[in-house]
Amino acid sequence: MIVSINPKPSLSEFKSLMARTDILLNEDALKRPEYYITRGGNPLEDDVKCALEECSKGTPFENTIEKVSGQKFPDIVAAKFYGVEVKSTKENHWTSTGSSIMETTRLSDVERIYMTFGKLGGNPVEFMSKPYEECLYGIAVTHMPRYLIDMRLHKGETIFDKIGIPYDELRKMDNPIAPVSKYYRSRLKPGESLWWAGDSADETVSATVKLWRNVLPEEKRRYTVYGCVNFPEVFGGDYDRYALWLTSQGVVDSHIRDQFSAGGQELMRMPDGSEIRFPGVFRRVKNNIDYFIHLVSMKDRPVLEEKLPIRGDELKRRILIWSDAVSRSSTVDYNISMDALSMLFFRTSYANIKESLKVSGPN
Secondary structure: OOOOOOOOOOHHHHHHHHHHHHHHHHHHHHHOOHHOOOOOOOHHHHHHHHHHHOOOOOOOOOOEEEEEOOOEEEEEEEEEEEEEEEEOOOOOOOOOEEOOOOOOOEEEOOOOOEEEEEOOOOOOEEEEEEEEHHHHHEEOOOOOEEEEEEEOOOOOOHHHHHOOHHHHHHHHHOOOOHHHHHHHHHHHOOOOOOOOOOOOOOOOOOOOOOOHHOOOOOHHHHHHHHHHHHHHHHHOOHHHHHHHHHOOOOOOOOOOHHHHHOOOOOOEOOOOOOEEEEEEEEHHHHHHHHHHHHHHOOOOOOOOOOOEEEHHHHHHHHHHHHHHHHHHOOOOHHHHHHHHHHHHOHHHHHHHHHHHOOOOOOO
């Protein structure tokens, strides 16, 4: 990185410095392509620093160029206020993975940053510098969300244009991941899930992945009941959305149907005292009714989190809404399903509970 001890030069002066540095680097690369092909990472940062020092002579940036040691952002700082982040690729293109969107290691005094990118593959070896925010088109996730670089972006094509938040505003947010995940979530197609950010802006996801058979029994119970609460289509044999959510929690189940259907059919009591056989998935609710009601009672149905629950008629209405969704998805006749679920939760028929709550609903 580069650190400055002089009064702050103007942005136009810094822009000129970067343009001259590009010219110098490209001229040198034409003379010594074999040298630059072997560079990258820290060595290339040294090359850029030397070029900046040469081009800064006779300017306000002279004697202010310094490469900052350690894992800091950006790699080089000029006159304390300006920075240069150095990236490269050994391929013949202008794209790469950039730095974290969190910018937790950013030097506090640096306000304006340029990206200097070395295309070290192909012929010729080339360098290009642009304002940092003008060459970031998207997000990729490694161990953390990182920007994607494309030095050939046109105006209006950056990730900041897409989400509608300027770079300087986003980087200063307490949680810059939230608006980014909201943007990507809005673009999901059916059958897709934003695995690295959960299904809501404040949901956390697992950093590791394990097989279902390695999950503890109590955790299995909680995951399956959560699936019954939040993905009522599993009662009709549709496990796609639940499978995507389970993967976001770091669990992969290659036999996901068995979570809900294993064990055969379940007897459910009807208002007239008779019992009818239902698909085995209903047993998951019947045998875990206290935990089921706990999850349903949580406002916004958070993922296995504790928050102030709802009670009374509001809780009853929420259970009826859930029962309606399940009964529409299930292979069981709608009215029979609603009566069985009403008996399970309220010890009375669907007609009686609906009348007591003065709610409307399908006949």
